[in-house]
Amino acid sequence: MQAFAVGKEYARQRLLDFVGSRQAQSGVLWGPKEPGCIICTSGGRHGKKAGYSDESLPDGSWWYFGQGMNGDQQLTNSANSKLASRQLSVLLFTTREPTAKEVAAQGGYGKLFGYRGLFNVANHEPYIPATGIRAGNHLVRFRLVPAEEGEEARDDENTLPHGLGPNGLQEWLRVATSQPVPVGLALVQYYQRCAQIRRYAKLRAHGICEGCGTQAPFTAQDGSPFLEVHHLVRLADDGPDTPENVAALCPNCHRRVHHGSDRLEFNAGIVRSILAKEDGLR
Ligand SMILES: [Zn+2]
Incomplete structure (x- = not known):
């Protein structure tokens, strides 16, 4: 921005x-x-x-x-x-x-x-x-x-919590974010929730860009497929939210959804496909 x-x-x-x-x-x-x-x-x-x-x-x-x-x-x-x-x-x-x-x-x-x-x-x-x-x-x-602008937080973990199967993903997120944000909250708590949402989106994507459907273009230093988390509603890609409001994108799609001439339409298309994907996970 x-x-x-x-x-x-x-x-x-x-x-x-x-x-x-x-x-x-x-x-x-x-x-x-x-x-x-x-x-x-x-x-x-x-x-x-x-x-x-x-x-x-x-x-x-x-x-x-x-x-x-x-x-x-x-x-x-x-x-x-x-x-x-x-x-x-x-x-x-x-x-x-x-x-x-x-x-x-x-x-x-x-x-x-x-x-x-x-x-x-x-x-x-x-x-x-x-x-x-x-x-x-x-x-x-x-x-x-x-808001933490632009760059992804560096400390995100990209692996599934230990002992959770693929079907445990939704359950893990539900537990991780079920507490309402307390009024007097510490910022650290708030940012933890943001990180959990980003982690969830990457796990859901499973290495495949949720914009164009192709494989992540390269592997990150921690060995996970490199995808960036885009927020489908906000201007900034940051904020604790619901699974329906985030998508894990390849860098190309991420640029397009922020800077492309068709950014609003492209975003709307991703919103539809994420909704369908989340429906399928329930
Ligand atoms: Zn893509």
Whole structure:
């Protein structure tokens, strides 16, 4: 995902163009051009007087508050429900007022959006401010965790857990990911789940690319067939999820599904074949 550079600032129009959206006011943006992502802008909608605010945490994750300017925040709100689904990659931006000089240079007033990186939504929890203009309101805050972009995690294990037959694969995954993601989770736990999903996809593929159906082009250093795990829903190939949302692909298919002119159609085809494959495994 090279569209934005971490630390660089962009005009709102650039964000809207990226996803193909015309949302004029909202702090959360999405659109048909990049269906696997959602843009969250932080700041610029409430100050300390509101009794709550988005914040970055020491471990690199963020608390990001839901949408809803008055009263309780609802998960049925379209932006909040997209975040709560935990299915989309979050592009997080912080908002800054332009200086007088910048207004002059831009030829008009326009907030600046600093890119903070690609995140996943780990979970969400209720939050009731004790003070401020939102005191007593039932708000929702989402835990955003940094996505591991691009490169596959190096520590993935590619072999079946000991003593499990091929039919034990589903059962192993069910046990491995059955616990709900706890609200106060440690990031390490979260990343373990991501790794389990990647491992599952590779085991399911059995050395055959789930995009083009041909054999993995070479063997990895650990002796396993080299395939990369693609996330069928998100923008980034990272995040704990369900077996239906991941595919193990050869590097060629993986490039195509991210960068090809037919990437959306190609992805949709893989979605169909993975669904059929998972049905067959049940
Ligand atoms: Zn392939």
